[in-house]
Amino acid sequence: MTINFMKYRTLWLSLSVVVTVLALVFFAVWGLKYNIDFTGGGLLEIKFIQERPNIEEVRSVVTSIDNSISVQDSGDNNVIFRFQKADEAMHQNVVTELRNKYTDKFQEERFESVGPSVGKELKTKAFYSIILAMIAIVLYIAYAFRKVSYPVASWKYGLFAILALIHDVLLVVGVFAVLGKFMGIDVGLPFVAALLxxxxxxxxxxxxxxxxxxxxxGRISKISFTDLVNRSVNETLARSINTTLTTLLALIAIFFWGGVTIKFFALALIIGIFSGAYSSIFIACPLLILAHRKKQ
Structure with missing residues (x-):
């Protein structure tokens, strides 16, 4: 059975534009909540051996040191503290205050610190890595399809692939802008790895x-370009669905049972890979047809 995906190509492209614009608006208005990888500062995570106290009680213990310290629950018994000062003195002050209150009822899981200049440099490098990856993809596709100049120029294959990629990346960024605003979810280097x-x-x-x-x-010449693209989509549909589903099943398992530290890394991949499967069919291919019709 052949599904006529391209019949509603205008609808798919319109929907994609709306989603992309919404993601851009969310990012422009709220932005991403960067963690210490990009802003600099310290992160301390502790685990209470038995039941975790009320989070407001824990917050009141450490805010006596510095009101800017952020306190967030993590998992069942863990608490994460984020502070702007990245020195060891602040780390020890927080631990000491917690020991005075809870003695040996908790254990330190990890402490990380990043200087502000290093954080800014990491943010810049992350941005350029994504841009360079996109440029390399355009050049590769233009080269790989260099012998395909009719009915759509080879460089346009690369351009439309990038437009589909921009949709996928912006969707992930938009979702995490919303999560950062309403749930306090921050992003760091793992988020950049997920985008790449x-x-x-x-x-x-x-x-x-x-x-x-x-x-x-090269082998079919008696059908229109629109029908040829639609046929190509149908011929690769089973492969796309099978590959996407098997990958998503693994990522969903990681999201629910992989631990707090990689939970939202997996979520970014889930959103991006699902969007990638969508954009390959409903953005890149309709754009090919649109370019062909304009050429006519």
């Missing part, structure tokens, strides 16, 4: 469809 993974996974899915379009252009 989404870029690679999504473009791989798009290239599979584009490659089938290229093959069909």
């Amino acid at each position: 993974t989404v870029l690679g996974y999504s473009v791989n899915d798009t290239i599979v469809v584009f490659d089938r379009v290229r093959e069909n252009l």
